[in-house]
Amino acid sequence: MQRTNFGDMVCSIARTLDVIGEQWSPLVLRDVWVGLNRFDQLQADLGISRKVLTERLNHLVDEGVLERRPYDARPRYDYHLTQKGTELVDLLMVMAGWGDKWTAGDAGPPVLYRHNACGEISKVDLRCAQCGEAMHAGDIDLLPGPGQVAVN
Template sequence: MQRTKFGDMACSIARTLDVIGEPWSPLILRDVWVGMSRFDQIQADLGISRKVLTERLTHLVDEGVLERRPYDQRPRYEYHLTAKGTELVDLLMVMTRWGDRWLAGEAGPPVLYRHHACGEIGHVDLRCSHCGEPMHANDIDPLAGPGAAI
């Protein structure tokens, strides 16, 4: 089945979904972020088929989110986040915050995050880049930007 292409839409959400909008890609990014850089590690952790993992890794490399680095004389590679991929992990952290709040249940969050700067366990909190105040869906008005479709 052919995947719908969202990359040409004048919408940053659609364009982002074109890169990571199927369920395996965010999980692959998560695994690489936490240190699983080899194909077999990721495949074993996710239980994903080798064919699907190969396709997803190729897509993420082609999109500039991951880079491949050889680690063996045979054609074997490790996968590492690029700057573009590291910034996507910020998006995953926002998703984690939502999942911890609404889906973790009584057991609580499965993973905690220690902030390097202060050493404390914390969570992502969206803030305005201009004034530093909290910034959530009810706190903003979406306006047409320079790249809006006319």
């Protein structure tokens, strides 16, 4: 089946989905973030086929989200987040916060987040980069940006 290419759309959400929209990609990024860096570790944790995992890792490396680092002469590689990948994990943390609120059920969230700067357990909270106030979907207006294509 032909995969839809969202990368050429004039929408930052669509272009982001072109990088991580396949269902395994966010889970691969999560695992690399928590320290599962080798192919066999990722495969064992996710229960994913070797073929699909290879495709996902190659795609994420090609997109500049992960980098390969050799650890053996055979060659074998560890996978590590790039700066681009680390910033995508911030997006995944927001997704996890939504999941904690709406899908965790009575058991509660499976993971807690301790903020290194203050040592407190917290949650991800979207804030305006200019004033520091909470920033959620109902708090903003959408305006045309410099990348917007003029419609005739």
